[in-house]
Amino acid sequence: ETGVTQTPRHLVMGMTNKKSLKCEQHLGHNAMYWYKQSAKKPLELMFVYSLEERVENNSVPSRFSPECPNSSHLFLHLHTLQPEDSALYLCASSPISGGLNTGELFFGEGSRLTVL
Amino acid sequence: AQSVAQPEDQVNVAEGNPLTVKCTYSVSGNPYLFWYVQYPNRGLQFLLKYITGDNLVKGSYGFEAEFNKSQTSFHLKKPSALVSDSALYFCAVRDPSGYSTLTFGKGTMLLVSP
Numbered sequence: 001e002t003g004v005t006q007t008p009r010h011l012v013m014g015m016t017n018k019k020s021l022k023c024e025q026h027l028g029h030n031a032m033y034w035y036k037q038s039a040k041k042p043l044e045l046m047f048v049y050s051l052e053e054r055v056e057n058n059s060v061p062s063r064f065s066p067e068c069p070n071s072s073h074l075f076l077h078l079h080t081l082q083p084e085d086s087a088l089y090l091c092a093s094s095p096i097s098g099g100l101n102t103g104e105l106f107f108g109e110g111s112r113l114t115v116l
Numbered sequence: 117a118q119s120v121a122q123p124e125d126q127v128n129v130a131e132g133n134p135l136t137v138k139c140t141y142s143v144s145g146n147p148y149l150f151w152y153v154q155y156p157n158r159g160l161q162f163l164l165k166y167i168t169g170d171n172l173v174k175g176s177y178g179f180e181a182e183f184n185k186s187q188t189s190f191h192l193k194k195p196s197a198l199v200s201d202s203a204l205y206f207c208a209v210r211d212p213s214g215y216s217t218l219t220f221g222k223g224t225m226l227l228v229s230p
Contacts, residue, residue, distance in 0.1 A: 004159075033217070042222040043206070056217065090159055102148050102167055103210045105218055107159035 003027045006091050006108035014116050015081060021111045023074040023091030032074040033105065034066060035090040043090075049074060050096055081115045088112050118143040120209050122221035129197045130229050137192040137224045139207030149190040150208040150218065151181055160206060166190060177201070197228045 004025045013019050025032065034046040048056035049068040063085075065077040074091055092105040119142045129135045141147055148167055152160040164175025171183045181192045192205060204225050208218040 006159075043220040045217060048217055092160075102165065102212070103218060104150065104162060104165060105160075105208075106162070107152075109159045110157075112157070 004091060004093055004106050004108035006089075006111050008111060009109065010112045010114075012114045012116065013078070013081065015083075017081075018077070018079040020078065021076040021089055021091075021113075023076075023108055025072055025074075025091075025093040025106070025108075027093055027106060029093040029106070030071055030096045031094045032068060032071070033092040033094075034074065034076050035092065037088040037090055037110070038086075047076075078113070081113075083115050086113055086115045118147075118209050118211050118219045120207050120219055120221035122205075122207055122224045124224050125222075126225045126227060128227050128229065131199050132196050135194050135197045135201070135226065135228070137205050137207075137226060139190045139192065139221060140188050141190060141207070141209040142188065143209055143211045145211050147190075148210040148212050149181070149183060150210075151175065151179070151190075151192050152206045152208065152220075153177075154204040154206065154223070156203075163192070163205075197226075199228050199230055202226055202228045 007022045031050045033048050036044040045058050046060045047066045052068050063080050067075040088110045090110045091108040094105050121140045150165045151163040153163050154160045163179050164173050166173045166183045174180045179194050183190050204223045206223045207221040210218050
């Protein structure tokens with residue numbers, strides 16, 4: 001139990017499907033993140049939510065749509081994806097940086113997405 | 117802007133030998149530095165961090181890292197490698213002044229042979 005739970009762990013979808021990835025954290029953190037990890041490429045920060053407001057969106061295509069209904073839950077809605085979107089999608093949480101909080105991230109196990 | 121460089125894609129070491137995984141960083145202020153490990157098909161796990169104080173930081177699983185300000189480095193070390201240490205290692209940096217998130221290096225694969 002890492003404190004950050006991602007579902008599903010594996011997802012296969014066609015390019016016309018609509019699916020969602022879910023992340024839940026049980027650590028009392030106020031910030032949540034989506035990262036994309038592709039083979040042989042650096043971790044790509046996609047979205048950051050702080051106190052349920054999106055504070056960072058790193059030029060992510062609109063076919064990825066995040067949602068943060070509360071500080072414990074984060075979703076990534078997927079629609080009309082491309083095969084190059086196949087990757088491991090990692091969710092993370094942290095206390096809000098500042099004071100004694102160093103910005104350390106706590107990761108979930110990831111959702112392995114395959115787009116056919 | 118902050119950045120991290122991990123110059124080695126892969127490090128090979130025999131079990132029982134010391135290991136070093138290299139990391140250099142660039143940040144405008146005094147850095148917060150982190151090491152994470154990723155086992156196959158798993159998320160990233162926190163190993164250790166440098167915030168301030170002693171330049172030698174000890175972390176999980178017998179790992180340690182040395183902060184060197186003049187060389188802007190934060191190399192990960194372990195005196196005696198285990199086969200089970202084989203994994204992907206990520207260095208990360210954050211500038212604590214103002215708002216910023218962690219910036220990760222591209223990762224270094226550590227392979228420990230029996």
